[in-house]
Amino acid sequence: MSFTVRKDDATGVVHVRIDGQLIVGNRHDLKKKVLDAMDEGERKIVIDFTETGYIDSSGLGVLVSLSKKIREVGGDLRLAGLNDDLRTLFELTKLDTLFTIMGSAEEAAGSF
Amino acid sequence: MTAPLRLYVRRSETPEPDxxxxxxxxxxxxxxxxxxxxxxxxxVARHCLACGVPPRAARFIVRVVLCETLANAIVHGNQMDPSKRVEVRVEVGSSEVSLHVRDEGNGFNPGLIPDPTEPDRIDLTQGRGLFLIRQLVDEVHFNERGNAICMIMRRE
Known part of the structure; x- marks a missing residue:
């Protein structure tokens, strides 16, 4: 599994793509990458789940934590590319009411 | 560097009654x-797939619920003590799949875990694991001590 961070200079949006799983064993890596981007002044973050297999509750918890931290500094986090299974996890836990979830990463980037 | 995985795996087949x-x-x-x-x-997911468990159940539900229970067993049950082990047993039958996970900890009372979807808990960063398991499988049972869980998925 890996995380890819890419900034679109035209829009100022940082795209974080999760390849593989977001689970207890790697959630801190994702948190560090996003916090590092925030430390560099980035405020528009899209997390792209197009290539993500599954997420566990600790992965969901990290997303909640990041969402809070980004909002605290006046930024915003968008989620994109969730397949039906992943979207089910957000719906079951009602986290779909906490996050802005868009269909594609491009759509999410255009929504800031 | 990650330590090499040392899994002890045993496989057996038994006839089902009638x-x-x-x-x-x-x-x-x-x-x-x-x-x-x-x-x-x-x-475990590959094993379930090879035994004919439907792909969505094997690739998604089994992965999520087993990930949750293993993390709980390692962190809360065994409290990261490397001298302890987690026992996993998976049974794939014609009508159901059962996943059993047991740690060496003191156990917990699952009845005391609050609903993470309540409005005052929705933005907490933890406490969703058992809730997700209960939502994704058909039955969840614990032993009396609270250190072993059995999750049952019916095969439709």
Whole structure:
């Protein structure tokens, strides 16, 4: 599994793509990458789940934590590319009411 | 560098009562190490797929609920003590799949875990694991001590 961070200079949006799983064993890596981007002044973050297999509750918890931290500094986090299974996890836990979830990463980037 | 995975795996088949079908079982002894969770989960999911469990159940539900229970067993049950192990037993029968996970901890009372979807808990960063398990499988049982869980998925 890996995380890819890419900034679109035209829009100022940082795209974080999760390849593989977001689970207890790697959630801190994702948190560090996003916090590092925030430390560099980035405020528009899209997390792209197009290539993500599954997420566990600790992965969901990290997303909640990041969402809070980004909002605290006046930024915003968008989620994109969730397949039906992943979207089910957000719906079951009602986290779909906490996050802005868009269909594609491009759509999410255009929504800031 | 991640320590090499040391899983003890045992596979057996037994006939099901009143049927020609066979019940396939694998047992795994998993070290108390979060780095082995993903590989253990993948191994069990592949086993379920090979036994004919529908792809969505094997690739998604089994992975999520086993990941949750292993993480709980390693972190809360065994409290990261490397001298302890987590026992995993998976049985695939013609009508259901059962996943059993047991740690060496003191157990907990699952009835005391609050609903993470309540408005005052929705933005907490933890406490969703058991809730997700209950939502994704058909039955969840604990032993009296609270250190062993059994999750049952019916095969439709």
């Amino acid at each position: 049927s020609d079908a066979r019940r396939v079982q694998i047992s795994l002894r998993v070290p108390t190490d979060l780095d082995v969770v993903e590989e253990t989960v993948d191994l």
